[in-house]
Amino acid sequence: MGAAALLATVADRVGARHVASVADVGCGVGTLGLAAAARWGCPAHMFDRDALALAVSVANANANSLAVHLHGALGSRSVVATAAIGPSSGYDLVLCNLPAKAGAPVRGAIIHDCASMLAPGGVLALVVVAPLHGETEATLAAMRGELWQRREPGHAIFHHRADVGDDRSRDRDAAEQREPFAAYVRADGTRTLAGASVPVRSMFGLPDFDTSSYLTQLLASLLAARPAAEWANWRRMWLWNPGQGELASWLVDRRRQQAPNTAPQVSLASRDALQIHATETNLRARGDLLKVTVHAPSPSSAAHELASAVEHAEKADLAVVPLEQDVARTEGERLLVTLAGSLAPGGHLVIGGKAGLVGPLLQRRATAGLSLVKQMRRKGQAAAVCVARA
Secondary structure, eight states, X not given: OHHHHHHHHHHHHTTTXXXXXXXXXXXXXXXXXXXXXXXXXXXXXXXXXXXXHHHHHHHHHHHTXXXXXXXXXXXXXXXXXXXXXXXXXXXXXXXXXXXXXXXXXXXXXXXXXXXXXXXXXXXXXXXXEGGGHHHHHHHHHTSSSEEEEXXXXXXXXXXXXXXXTOOOHHHHHHHHHSOTTGGXXXXXXXXXXXXXXXXXXXXXXXXXXXXXXXXXXXXXXXXXTSOHHHHHHOOEEEEESOTTSHHHHHHHHHHHXXXXXXXXXXXXXXXXXXXXXXXXXXXXXXXXXXXXXXXXXXXXXXXXXXXXXXXXXXXXXXXEEEOOTTOOHHHHHHHHHXXXXXXXXXXXXXXXXXXXXXXXXXXXXXXXXXXXXXXXXETTEEEXXXXXXX
């Protein structure tokens, strides 16, 4: 409803203007950007931190014979850097369905990023849920330019127009100099996993921002029960969907307790750029001896993204995979096969998720070349340790 209401105001207030460049920030499936591309006949630049969102956007664009440019973006530096691929003078129209759950600092940063992307005379059109009306109004009112707003049932819509003579290239330059992820930092604290305390810097916009999930706790319990000899052999680790990074940090700390003379090599992969950044931040705090390799998301499905990363990486001794709550079973099956292929002979796969998903996946373990070692369940979640056959 919010997107439809926003597009109606854009058609009414911007429709007669010449629009040669469009950006959709936090594009999701591409609703806003593709509608604008269809109306004005220009390519849409789609920005999102989630590679799957970008993949869906391009599929929707292809289905409607529309041209798009995809930008994996997170934080002001990422947005500004990738925006340089678009028009050098900025965008005539920037669209945004502001994420309500992102946290106030992040929402403010997104608004400032979007405003900095405008060409002279360009329009930023955004929609927010009704409770965020006052916060959004205050942020936009403090900016130079014209402000128009409308309140709808459940939503508020804002149009911010840059003055015709307002060159915002300096704003873009200033945004590029800022620490790109500062707005996402929520708090520094500690988590307890399998009886051990782990320092964690949490981020807005990710689950488990103040406590570890049942699934994370279950995976830690399962791993903690493994014998010391296995821990000593886990030199190369793959972490998929690493979340806030508390499980990765706990893994590294425990591995050092079991084998203090060798630092593990950790590879991170996820469709979500924020998960990668949060986990890398927490792992870098563990010490300089730790080798961390990042596989940034690209516009593809999760299985294809992981397969591409695995193809160019060393075989892992351990792969840990918390499955997304909304992952489809067919996608889970492709992930299982890909992850099995990432393991060295005798390497271990630790996988967890909803019990209704993990159970059927484990039934296919033999075809993936895996043997089941142990399985645990807790509060609707299931996790298992499998070993790759030699």
